[in-house]
Amino acid sequence: MPTTDRKAPLGADRDHQVDFDTKVAAKQRIEPRDWMPEGYRKTLVRQISQHAHSEIIGMQPEGDWIASAPSLRRKAILLAKVQDEAGHGLYLYAAAETLGVDRAELTHRLIEGRQKYSSIFNYPTLNYADVGVIGWLVDGAAICNQVPLCRTSFGPYARAMVRICKEESFHQRQGYELLMRMMEGTEAQRAMVQDAVDRWWWPSLMMFGPPDTDSPNTQQSLEWGIKIDTNDALRQKFVDMTVPQAERLGVGLPDPALVWNDERGCHDFGEPDWDEFKQVISGNGPKNAERIERRRAAHEKGAWVREAAIAHADKHRSAREVTV
Ligand code: BYC
Secondary structure (H helix, E strand, C coil), X not given: CCCCCCCCCCCCHHHHHHHXXXXXXXXXXXXXXXXXXXXXXXXXXXXXXXXXXXXHHCHHHHHCCCCCCCCHHHHHHHHHHHHHHHHHHHHHHHHHHCCCCCHHHHHHHHHCCCCCCCHHHHCCCCCHHHHHHXXXXXXXXHHHHHHHHCCCCEHHHHHHHHHHHHXXXXXXXXXXXXXXXXXXXXXXXXXXXXXXXXXXXXXXHHCCCCCHHHCCCHHHHHHCCCCCCXXXXXXXXXXXXXXXXHHHHCCCXXXXXXXXXXXXXXXXXXXXXXXXXXXXXXXXXXXXXXHHHHHHHHHHHCHHHHHHHHHHHHHHHXXXXXXX
């Protein structure tokens, strides 16, 4: 499907822009048929499709553990979570399609390395404690980032976020509950949890994106109401939310600079390794090549399903034509 040009006719541009700005300022939703600045549309396509890719690629690190889940209960929980992630990807691709892009094209951009997905999924899952820590920290960070996005200015994205956030909160709780159980277990189980927390803490902080001073998109996205908070504000919120949970769990967080600051009314904490972040989002993280290769192989393997669905739709269409 070609990209729709939603630029207004010459002469009407100014009125449309005023109308758009008024709606955004009044926190009303912009809907797919409304006029929107081309930059707004492009930014949304970028963010929503990268978000969708993250959900789909994010199925891999945990999906690897479905076959080795330690009990039937854990397997049922993990299966449900990974299936939810596929669903989130679908809601988000559908939201992106309302902006005039085609999902197949977005998938190609991902596979060909022309679009990003969340840095967090380029780290390996080494044991079952990682499944719990992904739920607790990664889904916890995702909730922090996504709850404000329920109020984002583009209607289809905001509505997708409402559904996604409900499911993310189950994801976060199942992770925390798994870790709680492990912490009640043996010394070796507690050590596994601590090791997983040590490995996932900094990558979780990186999920919120570069520092505000190094974030080229934040200011404009805030003005358009696409983003509601800055990267640093959400990172801070996540740290403040997570510290008491870590204490309750009985694990340490691997940051010697992490301390409550009475004056600021929040925690001080150390800087993530931004060079590592840049490497990971440039395709050089520990698992980037493997994640993309698996996505490409899955896409190719699914070609017959897409062909069959199109043939089925064509058959129905021609059957309808005969009977009308
Ligand atoms: N990873 O100007 P900035 C999940 C890129 S999935 C990779 O701050 P922006 C889950 C950024 O794209 C949750 N790239 O950008 C699933 C930009 O590059 P481009 C995923 C990153 O967009 C399965 C450049 O850096 N959540 O929860 O204003 C299992 C400059 O950054 C990252 C979302 O996608 C990163 N971490 O802000 C379990 C949330 N950070 O595109 C869990 C929706 C930055 O110009 N997205 N970059 O080449 C957002 O909220 C925003 O896009 C971000 C970045 C805060 C991530």
